[in-house]
Amino acid sequence: MPIIKDGNPVSDDPWVLLEEDGDVPSSGDIIVPLELAQEKRERLSNHAGRLGLLVPNDVDVEDYADLIGKAELVVLQLPAFTDGRAYSQARILRDVLGYEKELRVKGDALPDQAAYLKRCGFDSFDIEGDFNADIWQRASSHMSKSYQRNYRDKLAHRSL
Amino acid sequence: MAKKLKGDQVFTGQLLREGDVVYLTADGSWAPDLQNACVATNDQEIETLEGLANEGVLKNLVVDVYPFVVVRNEAGDLAPDHIREKLRTAGPSIVYS
Amino acid sequence: MYIYDDFDETFVRERAAQFRDQVERRLSGELSEEQFRPLRLMNGVYLQLHAYMLRVAVPYGTLSSKQLRQLAMIAKKYDKGYGHFTTRQNIQFNWPKLEDLPDILDDLADVGMHAIQTSGNCIRNVTSDQWAGVASDEVIDPRPYAELMRQWSSLHPEFSYLPRKFKIAITGADSDRAAIAFHDIGLQVMKNKTQEIGFRVFVGGGLGRTPMVGKVVRDFIGVEDLLPYLVAILRAYNLEGRRDNKYKARIKILVHEKGIEAFQARVEEIFEGLDKDSLRAQKGELERIEAFFTLPDYETLDDKPASLSKERAENSAFHAWVMRNVARHRQAGYAIVNISLKPHGGIPGDATDEQMDLVADLADAYSHGEIRVTHEQNLVLAHVRQDQLFELWQKLEAAGLGTANLGAITDMITCPGLDFCTLATARSIPIAQKISNKFSDIERQNEIGDMKIKISGCINACGHHHAGHIGILGLNKKGEEYYQITLGGSGAEDAAVGEILGPGFAADDVAGAIDTLVNRYIQLRTTADERFLDVVNRVGLEPFKEALYADH
Numbered sequence A: 001m002p003i004i005k006d007g008n009p010v011s012d013d014p015w016v017l018l019e020e021d022g023d024v025p026s027s028g029d030i031i032v033p034l035e036l037a038q039e040k041r042e043r044l045s046n047h048a049g050r051l052g053l054l055v056p057n058d059v060d061v062e063d064y065a066d067l068i069g070k071a072e073l074v075v076l077q078l079p080a081f082t083d084g085r086a087y088s089q090a091r092i093l094r095d096v097l098g099y100e101k102e103l104r105v106k107g108d109a110l111p112d113q114a115a116y117l118k119r120c121g122f123d124s125f126d127i128e129g130d131f132n133a134d135i136w137q138r139a140s141s142h143m144s145k146s147y148q149r150n151y152r153d154k155l156a157h158r159s160l
Numbered sequence B: 001m002a003k004k005l006k007g008d009q010v011f012t013g014q015l016l017r018e019g020d021v022v023y024l025t026a027d028g029s030w031a032p033d034l035q036n037a038c039v040a041t042n043d044q045e046i047e048t049l050e051g052l053a054n055e056g057v058l059k060n061l062v063v064d065v066y067p068f069v070v071v072r073n074e075a076g077d078l079a080p081d082h083i084r085e086k087l088r089t090a091g092p093s094i095v096y097s
Numbered sequence C: 001m002y003i004y005d006d007f008d009e010t011f012v013r014e015r016a017a018q019f020r021d022q023v024e025r026r027l028s029g030e031l032s033e034e035q036f037r038p039l040r041l042m043n044g045v046y047l048q049l050h051a052y053m054l055r056v057a058v059p060y061g062t063l064s065s066k067q068l069r070q071l072a073m074i075a076k077k078y079d080k081g082y083g084h085f086t087t088r089q090n091i092q093f094n095w096p097k098l099e100d101l102p103d104i105l106d107d108l109a110d111v112g113m114h115a116i117q118t119s120g121n122c123i124r125n126v127t128s129d130q131w132a133g134v135a136s137d138e139v140i141d142p143r144p145y146a147e148l149m150r151q152w153s154s155l156h157p158e159f160s161y162l163p164r165k166f167k168i169a170i171t172g173a174d175s176d177r178a179a180i181a182f183h184d185i186g187l188q189v190m191k192n193k194t195q196e197i198g199f200r201v202f203v204g205g206g207l208g209r210t211p212m213v214g215k216v217v218r219d220f221i222g223v224e225d226l227l228p229y230l231v232a233i234l235r236a237y238n239l240e241g242r243r244d245n246k247y248k249a250r251i252k253i254l255v256h257e258k259g260i261e262a263f264q265a266r267v268e269e270i271f272e273g274l275d276k277d278s279l280r281a282q283k284g285e286l287e288r289i290e291a292f293f294t295l296p297d298y299e300t301l302d303d304k305p306a307s308l309s310k311e312r313a314e315n316s317a318f319h320a321w322v323m324r325n326v327a328r329h330r331q332a333g334y335a336i337v338n339i340s341l342k343p344h345g346g347i348p349g350d351a352t353d354e355q356m357d358l359v360a361d362l363a364d365a366y367s368h369g370e371i372r373v374t375h376e377q378n379l380v381l382a383h384v385r386q387d388q389l390f391e392l393w394q395k396l397e398a399a400g401l402g403t404a405n406l407g408a409i410t411d412m413i414t415c416p417g418l419d420f421c422t423l424a425t426a427r428s429i430p431i432a433q434k435i436s437n438k439f440s441d442i443e444r445q446n447e448i449g450d451m452k453i454k455i456s457g458c459i460n461a462c463g464h465h466h467a468g469h470i471g472i473l474g475l476n477k478k479g480e481e482y483y484q485i486t487l488g489g490s491g492a493e494d495a496a497v498g499e500i501l502g503p504g505f506a507a508d509d510v511a512g513a514i515d516t517l518v519n520r521y522i523q524l525r526t527t528a529d530e531r532f533l534d535v536v537n538r539v540g541l542e543p544f545k546e547a548l549y550a551d552h
Helices: A034-039 A041-045 A061-070 A085-096 A111-120 A133-140 B043-058 B083-090 C006-027 C033-041 C065-078 C098-110 C143-153 C223-240 C251-258 C260-273 C285-293 C306-314 C316-325 C353-366 C386-398 C429-438 C442-448 C507-524 C532-539 C542-549
Strands: A003-005 A008-010 A030-033 A051-055 A073-078 A102-107 A124-127 B009-015 B021-024 B062-072 B078-080 C045-047 C052-056 C062-064 C082-085 C091-093 C168-171 C185-191 C197-203 C215-222 C326-328 C334-339 C350-352 C370-373 C379-385 C453-456 C470-477 C480-487
Touching (some): A085 C223, B009 B043, C006 C098, C143 C168, C215 C223, C306 C316, C306 C386, C316 C326, C350 C353, C353 C370, C353 C386
Parallel strands (some): A030 A051
Antiparallel strands (some): C185 C197, C370 C379, C470 C480
């Protein structure tokens, strides 16, 4: 599936994901795995291009607040659509660390989960499977109301 | 999984729309009566039935397909060997509703 | 009780429409069964041994007569004329067709009901004390907080893909009728020294294969911090709960492995970092909810009217029912009526559509149109005039709903077991029926006194066997059902996990074994008031083991 943003596929996503043990190019928009980003911290500080971070779903994101603060993109992961850790990581990034740049989810998600993910603060989707704009649209827009406050709230929420 | 079971086997599943318990017949259709089930007696037959059963899944006719062991009772009818399958075939053992 | 406004109504309608779309996508083949399963589970739809099963949420066990009538209609139109009330105060239909489910959900939405989060790895229906608001021992009515949590937990964006299911129970009384110590989170509403209302928070209780009694994680959290504090607990669990093994994925395992102190420290750390204002109920919301839970306009009546004494004196069956099934009400002249869904030899928790219709009518006539469901699988009419008890009882009795066995040996919690459930290893209902028939004599039941027997058909413990004074667990050995007996469990304020007595029994021998245990108890007790559980706690298991296994 292509990268999805605002319900539409993005044809010219500039971001390149680096391998865990790969080389770091000197320019371009790169997504650096968290561990590599720590290793190459100095090298990356001179990087000509935008920096993204790929964050495993079993780390405490608060421990990496400084790296995250410098990122233009954070990618959180769903190794299985039933694994909901990234939802909490997203809320911590948005609500506790105050991260305001692009937050992307990568992995296994159903279109039906997109609405939940958006409400937790994700704004782009890099998920497996075929993209069907109609299904995506239908599945992610059923609920016009929520009982909880949401990130950059667009849904009508009431109490919570 | 199929091959680990000891004995003659039939394939069962539940109709996607209704949820009713059904059994795989020789022509690949699904019947509500165990007596219409096709019995596999060797590995090759089991494999053939498994292929037919999976077709039913792919066509979205049935879900949760699996094989179980059957025996012939005194009357010569097919009967499940395990308590779970006995109850599943016969329905709840109590008077309900 | 809480009445839906436009917001709630739209929410539930949209959710029903969403599920209709999901069912259509499944039937057309757009969704595979693997993709559909978690979606249907989030909406209470299981595939059971013989058919689909739909579990409908009854928030904290409260129903209006209109809602109960609609459940009766659904039972009749789409099912086989009955429903099964569960230990989570919900109702299950055992025979719906998948293709009918969208229509059923629309019918439920018509009366402000749904099946949201009655299964799946999310926050389940919040449960509470079935006598909330009217119990004589209640400190604070827990229902407004239960409703607040219902709303807060509904389609929660962060907590819908937890490691495992998550159950919250709340009580506001001294006697724990909601088994809060056996929930992922248990809340006791209370007042602190300065008379401020808040909650004692228990965490990590549960039954299943690893039964654990919940531990106090916070002695007191004020009302306005309830939701932020729940977020802190759920966030700690969502991030750190085990996902490698579904049998170790409940919060109780996390609390156990981390230790309560370390878990507590983690929760406090998260709690401190939260923007609490953004997580609190908005101003006025709790008050809006509370306004729905004011008590009905009771009349000024004599307590224990002379007519009642006369009716009791003249009719021993009525007297027995009042003794067992009628509880003290906070309002003079009123009573709490418990309707037993455990007729002798029947199926625990089942009610036919006619019975549901009748109870709805009786609720309208005698109890302000409100019905409660209990976690012990019975029903409650919470506002009955004492001078109308006799009339009400006669109508219940005529419909097979007058069994005078509440809290007695035949008032058993029983899971559906292998007669219905795909996970079960043995049948539960026939065992309950045999025990019920053996002890059907009401005088004998009264002689035995308070007794809680709880039966599960597998180690997942849906029948709460760990928490039974006598627990019965159905297992399978070489294709034969057999039953293990535990003693000394309790789901009340003295929460405890029962201990296994010894080797199990064949299905036909279980009722006889229970008889032996009961006879031994009657020999051992020092007063008629000493309950079975008290005796077990006093003398231990040995005398019971001797009685049961001496001949073997």
